[in-house]
Amino acid sequence: MTRPLTPRQQNVFDFIVKTMNELGYPPTRAEISRALGFRSPNAAEEHLRALERKGVIRVIRGTSRGIRLPAQEAEPQTAGDTPSDAASSQGLPIIGEVAAGSPILATEHIDRYCPLPPEYFTPRADYLLRVRGLSMQNIGILEGDLLAVHRTDRIRDGQIVVARLEDEVTVKRFHRQGHQVVLEAENPDFAPIEVDLRHQELEIEGIGVGVIRGGNGQALA
Template identity: 85%
Template structure:
């Protein structure tokens, strides 16, 4: 770190260090915003860019937890740099209920592990999310299925995403037009979720890359 930080930048930096020490991975912009009382994740992003310019952190573009501490990187292998939360050697973690506001891969959310390798799916899966409800039944994603999820926030219109809306996590088809986003259910009984990104917070946890029917190990690519 070669340049002094402002008090607010120091607060952000200290929160990043605290989160990484306690959880083993960096916070998202939304988590920084909630912890420090920012109005939106955009404010957190501005502080992260300032910290990067001052050499306090390194930001990896295109990932929600792409924050690195230069001092720690010197002790980290290249494979660790690209995977902030490495998949367990036991297999893919199966995520059940997700507590409000907490990281989706927090230990308390993992029900068990599936022995399928991440490379079984393309792109590779990072975890399996147990599906609740029937809002996506018309594309064959049913209650109790396991949705294989590739962690990314780079998405295209028409992809099925795992989205976090404030404290809720939902699976829907993604469409964006400027500031307007529609999260579309694949079931006519469910109304679409309409968002304006200028006022509504949306965080993409990943994209669906496959389904395991009923959680019984029969994978559908």
């Protein structure tokens, strides 16, 4: 028999469920700490471990939003269960400017929809992100292009990722060794971004799976 939750653990669990229901993804340790008045994200981490031991959540290590609800994972998926299904009837949402601190697929960020089906890309794309800047130009990701992004927690070293760091969203090549992550540009004019996961929040929004040149519908998968 599963041990009952303490009042504080119940508060943490309720906040996780509320966040996932409202935003579609789980909170970070820092967000839990702010919402419930903890002194540091470490306190939130301890509660998450306790909740995992009691079987009410599953924690995916190495990701800032790596919290899953086993009850939801066990439910069979229907056409409306995946983030991209709601948009697939209109095509892929094109994300323009992303406001600091807000979810990348918030309605106010969607410029329009592209008629390409998600399955055009492998793995399937969940949205298109309009590229700003020239930091990835040496691998053919240019200013004004649309980067097709697949939302996933599973990141391999060397992949092109969409990363959120301190409320800024950037496209870079991902490298990790222990607690250290390097977000590397593909342009020598741009210095790499170094992240210490022990002290900084880093969220991976997904991986790049293709490019639409100049946003004109000519896809380069």
